[in-house]
Amino acid sequence: MAALYSPKRGTVLVADDDPVMRLLMLEMLAQVGLDAVEASDGRAAVASFRDNAPDLVLLDVDMPLLDGFSVCRAIRKLEGPSHVPVIMVTGGDDLEAVTQAYEAGATDFVSKPINWPILGHRVLYVLRASDAISRLRIADAHNRAVLAAIPDTFFRLSADGYYLDYEEGHEPSTDFASRECVGRHIRDVLPPQIAMRMLDQLSAVLHSASVHSVDYELTREGVSHHFEARLVGTASGEVLGLVRDISERKRAEEQIRKLAYCDSLTGIPNRQAFLETLENELERSRREQRKFAILFMDLDSFKRINDTLGHNVGDLLLQIVTERLRETIRPGDHLCSLARLGGDEFTILLPDIERVDDALAVAHRVKDAMRRPFNLDGHEIFVTASIGISLYPEDGEDCTSLLKFADTAMYHAKNCGKNNAKLYSSSLTMQIMSHIKLEVGLRKALQNNELYLLYQPQVDVPTTRIVGVEALIRWRHPEHGIIPPTEFIPLAEETGLIVPIGEWVLRTACHQACAWKRECERPIRMAVNLSARQFKDENLAQIVLAVLHDTGLDPSLLELELTEGTLMDNALATLATLEQLRGIGVFLSIDDFGTGYSSMSYLKRFDVRALKIDKSFISGLPQDSENAAITRAIIAMAHGLKMIVVAEGVETREQLDLLKHYGCDMAQGYLLGRPAPQDAISQMLACAGSSAAAV
Numbered sequence: 208m209a210a211l212y213s214p215k216r217g218t219v220l221v222a223d224d225d226p227v228m229r230l231l232m233l234e235m236l237a238q239v240g241l242d243a244v245e246a247s248d249g250r251a252a253v254a255s256f257r258d259n260a261p262d263l264v265l266l267d268v269d270m271p272l273l274d275g276f277s278v279c280r281a282i283r284k285l286e287g288p289s290h291v292p293v294i295m296v297t298g299g300d301d302l303e304a305v306t307q308a309y310e311a312g313a314t315d316f317v318s319k320p321i322n323w324p325i326l327g328h329r330v331l332y333v334l335r336a337s338d339a340i341s342r343l344r345i346a347d348a349h350n351r352a353v354l355a356a357i358p359d360t361f362f363r364l365s366a367d368g369y370y371l372d373y374e375e376g377h378e379p380s381t382d383f384a385s386r387e388c389v390g391r392h393i394r395d396v397l398p399p400q401i402a403m404r405m406l407d408q409l410s411a412v413l414h415s416a417s418v419h420s421v422d423y424e425l426t427r428e429g430v431s432h433h434f435e436a437r438l439v440g441t442a443s444g445e446v447l448g449l450v451r452d453i454s455e456r457k458r459a460e461e462q463i464r465k466l467a468y469c470d471s472l473t474g475i476p477n478r479q480a481f482l483e484t485l486e487n488e489l490e491r492s493r494r495e496q497r498k499f500a501i502l503f504m505d506l507d508s509f510k511r512i513n514d515t516l517g518h519n520v521g522d523l524l525l526q527i528v529t530e531r532l533r534e535t536i537r538p539g540d541h542l543c544s545l546a547r548l549g550g551d552e553f554t555i556l557l558p559d560i561e562r563v564d565d566a567l568a569v570a571h572r573v574k575d576a577m578r579r580p581f582n583l584d585g586h587e588i589f590v591t592a593s594i595g596i597s598l599y600p601e602d603g604e605d606c607t608s609l610l611k612f613a614d615t616a617m618y619h620a621k622n623c624g625k626n627n628a629k630l631y632s633s634s635l636t637m638q639i640m641s642h643i644k645l646e647v648g649l650r651k652a653l654q655n656n657e658l659y660l661l662y663q664p665q666v667d668v669p670t671t672r673i674v675g676v677e678a679l680i681r682w683r684h685p686e687h688g689i690i691p692p693t694e695f696i697p698l699a700e701e702t703g704l705i706v707p708i709g710e711w712v713l714r715t716a717c718h719q720a721c722a723w724k725r726e727c728e729r730p731i732r733m734a735v736n737l738s739a740r741q742f743k744d745e746n747l748a749q750i751v752l753a754v755l756h757d758t759g760l761d762p763s764l765l766e767l768e769l770t771e772g773t774l775m776d777n778a779l780a781t782l783a784t785l786e787q788l789r790g791i792g793v794f795l796s797i798d799d800f801g802t803g804y805s806s807m808s809y810l811k812r813f814d815v816r817a818l819k820i821d822k823s824f825i826s827g828l829p830q831d832s833e834n835a836a837i838t839r840a841i842i843a844m845a846h847g848l849k850m851i852v853v854a855e856g857v858e859t860r861e862q863l864d865l866l867k868h869y870g871c872d873m874a875q876g877y878l879l880g881r882p883a884p885q886d887a888i889s890q891m892l893a894c895a896g897s898s899a900a901a902v
């Protein structure tokens with residue numbers, strides 16, 4: 208069985224010279240469960256108090272040797288921090304004795320004649336109250352100790368905002384001295400803005416049980432400090448507050464913010480910071496009905512510099528670019544914010560612009576600043592920039608769209624030949640959307656057998672016999688019908704899809720050339736266009752070799768057509784590739800000759816078999832004497848270099864006659880045969896002598 212809980216039994220010192228009274232008191236105390244020790248005079252009472260440390264003293268006023276008042280005073284002197292309750296027993300209506308008792312330090316009094324049953328309860332009540340008071344004292348001492356241990360400033364405010372109490376914290380920056388606050392209103396102590404926020408929170412905490420905090424900054428003796436006041440309401444309708452100096456934390460936060468919002472390479476705001484500034488600017492411009500512009504800048508050849516000169520030089524370039532951008536936008540544009548979004552992409556936010564021209568003017572200044580040569584680690588580098596501009600509110604109402612549109616305009620600027628600044632327009636998005644759709648379609652075109660080849664005859668001018676064909680690709684789009692190569696080859700180049708597509712063209716064309724050789728029992732040379740991207744593909748020679756091997760076509764029946772631009776792009780690498788192709792035994796010809804560099808000396812180095820004069824020269828013949836002269840000169844020079852000449856775009860009998868007269872070797876054009884499917888070409892080849900149809 209569990210032991211019964213027995214409350215602590217208190218001990219009462221009963222001091223009375225009357226033995227009957229003592230006996231009655233002892234009896235009464237026993238009734239309410241209390242122990243007692245007795246003293247029959249004043250001195251004995253003081254001695255017993257010292258020896259027994261009672262919890263309560265019942266003290267008669269009239270006693271021999273030392274009266275009750277003196278005993279009470281002696282007890283008060285003896286006792287430590289604990290305050291033992293003393294109940295004095297006074298005569299009937301002796302008011303003076305009561306006053307004297309309180310003055311001597313008595314807790315309570317009872318007057319004679321004593322109501323014994325009530326005295327028991329009275330004693331118990333006083334004991335309980337004294338216990339509560341001593342617990343309160345301990346709690347208070349605890350609280351004081353806690354407050355003394357924490358560095359915070361502590362204060363107490365009345366519900367209407369007056370400081371009732373104020374204890375300065377340990378921090379040297381403690382915001383105010385106690386004497387500046389106690390008895391004064393918060394408004395008279397703190398700056399108006401801060402006081403207002405405090406008062407707001409004051410009423411909030413009085414209506415809720417939660418802790419509210421207010422952050423504020425105060426400048427004391429020229430030094431700024433950040434404080435955090437935590438306020439809590441009490442049951443008595445007051446507010447307790449703790450104020451802490453959080454300057455150190457604020458500094459750390461600021462440091463973290465800097466790291467998170469600052470681009471470490473250039474020291475300017477990063478993407479995150481830019482997006483937040485943009486968000487704020489949008490809010491402000493919306494409120495104040497103002498306009499702003501976003502400039503999105505991208506360097507045109509950054510990747511090349513990074514790849515060729517290394518990342519260190521690339522980084523240095525970005526740092527100098529940042530410096531130049533800073534200088535460029537500084538005069539008069541102090542509100543602009545510059546950021547690096549990543550890589551070589553920079554943005555400039557131009558607030559409060561009045562006209563589009565203001566944004567364009569900054570864009571042109573930026574472009575000019577970038578055009579000055581950069582001296583990087585001993586390398587003199589020339590860089591250009593493409594800039595896209597979007598405007599609020601004209602182009603969009605939200606940050607994401609505005610930034611995207613500036614980016615879109617930047618791409619448009621790049622497509623328009625780089626070193627450009629372009630404004631966004633909604634049609635750009637449409638163009639880009641259809642571009643993306645086309646790209647998605649092109650990715651599937653090969654698997655879905657949507658690509659096919661047409662072949663255009665190439666004839667020997669003196670005899671007009673078909674000696675070769677040029678393979679020309681077409682795309683049968685499921686929705687848009689036939690798409691010409693001029694529309695999708697650049698896209699295939701851009702996306703790299705030209706490599707698999709080009710291989711398919713080569714394979715299909717070589718296959719067909721073999722078939723015609725079998726059918727006609729004479730060789731028909733197959734010309735296939737090679738784009739710059741294919742030419743740069745380091746696997747080109749292997750692909751050509753594999754295709755020739757797989758199809759069984761004699762390499763000398765394959766002619767690869769390249770433009771001058773492709774050849775000139777990287778002369779050294781070109782020579783190596785050409786060497787490999789020559790090693791395989793295929794021929795090379797230069798397409799669209801006359802439209803590019805037209806450098807004969809280079810062509811000699813590259814050992815090409817044929818030059819194809821661009822149709823723009825042929826179309827004006829025979830009337831256009833200038834083009835006639837150029838055509839004649841090209842033919843003569845090509846022959847001088849032992850190259851044969853093919854005229855493209857021959858549409859009339861007169862043109863053919865003139866070309867024959869100039870000694871042109873071969874011709875191709877609508878007059879001699881339009882690009883046609885393999886069956887039609889087979890028929891043409893089968894005709895007697897295989898002369899071109901119309902001639």
Ligand SMILES: Nc1nc2c(ncn2[C@@H]2O[C@@H]3COP(=O)(O)O[C@H]4[C@@H](O)[C@H](n5cnc6c(=O)[nH]c(N)nc65)O[C@@H]4COP(=O)(O)O[C@H]3[C@H]2O)c(=O)[nH]1
Nearest residue numbers: 679680691692693696712736737738856857858876877882
């Ligand atoms: N006005 C006029 N035009 C004539 C005449 N005779 C031929 N043409 C057109 O001129 C273009 C000649 O091809 P290109 O200069 O190599 O120019 C080609 C070539 O650069 C490219 N291309 C075509 N197929 C391929 C391919 O399989 N691979 C690569 N990389 N490019 C290709 O697309 C360009 C355009 O091809 P097409 O639209 O087929 O256009 C062809 C042809 O149809 C004529 O008498 N008058």
